Amino acid sequence: MAPQANGTTNGNGADENNGSTVPEVNPPVDISIALHPNDSNAVPEILKGISSFGDAPSIDKDQTRLALLAKARDLVRALETPRETMIKHCWAQPGCYTAITSCYNLGVFSVLASDGGKPRKVTEIASILQTNSEVLTRLMKHIAAMGYIKETGNDEYAPTSFSKALTIPIIGDGYPCLAGGAHESCSKFPEYMAKANYATPTDVQAGPYQYAFNTKMNMFEYMQAHQPLGKQFNHHMGGYRQGRPSWMDSDFYPVEDRLIKDMENSSDAALLVDVGGSLGHDLQEFGRKYAQAPGRLILQDLPVVIDAIQQLDPKIERMNHDFHTEQPVKGARAYYMHSVLHDWPDNVCKSILKQLAAAMKPGYSKLLINENIIPDTGADWQATALDMMMITLFSSKERTRLNWCELLESPELGLKIVGIWSVQNGVESLIECELK
Numbered sequence: 033m034a035p036q037a038n039g040t041t042n043g044n045g046a047d048e049n050n051g052s053t054v055p056e057v058n059p060p061v062d063i064s065i066a067l068h069p070n071d072s073n074a075v076p077e078i079l080k081g082i083s084s085f086g087d088a089p090s091i092d093k094d095q096t097r098l099a100l101l102a103k104a105r106d107l108v109r110a111l112e113t114p115r116e117t118m119i120k121h122c123w124a125q126p127g128c129y130t131a132i133t134s135c136y137n138l139g140v141f142s143v144l145a146s147d148g149g150k151p152r153k154v155t156e157i158a159s160i161l162q163t164n165s166e167v168l169t170r171l172m173k174h175i176a177a178m179g180y181i182k183e184t185g186n187d188e189y190a191p192t193s194f195s196k197a198l199t200i201p202i203i204g205d206g207y208p209c210l211a212g213g214a215h216e217s218c219s220k221f222p223e224y225m226a227k228a229n230y231a232t233p234t235d236v237q238a239g240p241y242q243y244a245f246n247t248k249m250n251m252f253e254y255m256q257a258h259q260p261l262g263k264q265f266n267h268h269m270g271g272y273r274q275g276r277p278s279w280m281d282s283d284f285y286p287v288e289d290r291l292i293k294d295m296e297n298s299s300d301a302a303l304l305v306d307v308g309g310s311l312g313h314d315l316q317e318f319g320r321k322y323a324q325a326p327g328r329l330i331l332q333d334l335p336v337v338i339d340a341i342q343q344l345d346p347k348i349e350r351m352n353h354d355f356h357t358e359q360p361v362k363g364a365r366a367y368y369m370h371s372v373l374h375d376w377p378d379n380v381c382k383s384i385l386k387q388l389a390a391a392m393k394p395g396y397s398k399l400l401i402n403e404n405i406i407p408d409t410g411a412d413w414q415a416t417a418l419d420m421m422m423i424t425l426f427s428s429k430e431r432t433r434l435n436w437c438e439l440l441e442s443p444e445l446g447l448k449i450v451g452i453w454s455v456q457n458g459v460e461s462l463i464e465c466e467l468k
């Protein structure tokens with residue numbers, strides 16, 4: 033039987049829109065659209081696409097896995113009704129995020145993953161963690177209903193791969209860190225934008241973040257001043273980059289040819305300076321992959337970040353440095369920034385870049401920027417999601433190719449782009465610049 037609209041008086045949805053603040057549509061959209069699949073006509077074609085992968089697709093190949101996943105998402109979207117999608121967005125996903133964060137902070141996922149991941153009653157978990165089982169029961173029921181832990185009985189659960197992975201700080205710490213130091217900015221963004229008359233946010237001291245958190249600090253300053261948010265953020269950065277194609281791989285960027293081959297051989301020559309390099313995960317990877325490469329590897333970040341490093345390859349030098357000030361390492365083979373410029377609007381990026389350009393040696397030094405390039409069409413959801421974080425948290429943006437060219441080649445910097453290396457939509461490209 034076809035789903036029926038409840039509570040409508042005329043079947044055209046007018047009753048549901050009583051007192052609405054959104055502009056009227058003429059003629060009004062009928063409520064029945066919200067109760068039928070989003071795109072039932074697309075279902076046969078999507079299913080055909082899925083079956084073309086065969087019974088045992090080789091999902092260990094990332095391209096195959098991602099293509100199949102995209103089809104599976106298409107299928108879910110096509111089958112869901114608009115009403116179900118709305119409930120998922122407004123209740124289920126924020127509720128799941130809230131429940132996971134609370135359980136993460138309590139240590140629930142660590143208990144679940146211990147002793148071989150045997151099924152446990154909520155009362156047992158609550159007793160181990162010395163916490164209230166009533167709330168825990170409800171939190172875990174929703175996480176299980178969303179499929180992220182396994183229900184094995186009445187208020188009894190076992191871990192999944194996902195919930196086990198949450199016990200690794202670089203995977204799990206993003207939850208409390210963003211819950212405590214970021215998402216308020218997303219919630220308040222619509223309110224901020226309405227007050228700002230929808231002008232593009234570009235003010236790093238009075239943008240959506242400062243409005244939401246009632247602060248003058250930027251997100252980095254706020255998180256570092258409200259520990260453990262800062263430490264959790266550093267871990268989150270380490271988690272974000274896991275399992276993604278890396279520019280240091282030979283099928284991405286020719287490191288030997290473009291960096292190492294013509295390296296100066298004096299003892300204090302610097303090979304790679306990672307500016308805003310967080311805990312040093314990129315330089316560690318570089319050191320592992322090019323163990324024989326000559327030259328210093330230098331990690332720069334704010335003192336609060338550098339001081340928090342617990343383990344680092346001894347080959348990597350730690351250096352406190354604020355990139356808004358003069359770059360102390362002169363004439364390095366390459367200055368490298370990963371996910372740094374996207375945190376800042378163009379005027380601030382230019383001032384950071386000026387400090388680097390002033391330290392670069394003409395005809396020798398390179399500037400390597402590892403960032404997303406948003407394509408004109410078909411942008412990847414992870415990159416657009418990051419763009420939403422940039423606008424709400426930093427009054428900044430993920431950039432298109434044109435945005436990058438305009439920024440990096442702006443005349444006052446004296447830089448030129450000499451090459452852009454990209455391997456996959458949704459994975460950061462490597463942009464190489466030199467002095468003009």
Ligand SMILES: C[S@@+](CC[C@H](N)C(=O)[O-])C[C@H]1O[C@@H](n2cnc3c(N)ncnc32)[C@H](O)[C@@H]1O
Pocket residue numbers: 252269270273307308309310311332333334337353354355356369370371372375
């Ligand atoms: C988005 S994170 C990227 C970290 C790292 N490059 C990565 O890809 O994982 C931005 C980094 O910029 C650092 N940062 C922010 N303001 C800075 C400043 N004024 N000087 C130096 N580093 C800064 C932050 O501490 C943080 O580690």
